[in-house]
Amino acid sequence: MSNPKDCRHETLAHNGVAHVQRCLDCGSISIHLGPISVRLDDSSLEALWAVLGEATAELHARKTTEVLNVMRRGVA
Structure with a gap:
């Protein structure tokens, strides 16, 4: 660089x-x-992209789990 x-x-x-x-x-x-x-460098950008995608997917999964847990408590 x-x-x-x-x-x-x-x-x-x-x-x-x-x-x-x-x-x-x-x-x-x-x-x-x-x-x-x-x-x-290019390879570090790709590694950053991969880990940000993984973090985003995990965040969405956790939010979905939280919403489902709230819905279950509301129904019970």
Whole structure:
């Protein structure tokens, strides 16, 4: 990875929470979350994507379980 000031970035994706860019020269990935920026290589980005997907799925599963538990208590 080169010095961030030397990088020429292209935007890969963005929304109201994050902005993801790739350096056209060194290929590093920059993830900007508000005032925080993280630089990764391709394989680290993929590993981060996988763990965030796993965390999201677990969060949804737990919320579903909580809703079902509340419904069961209300019916009983």
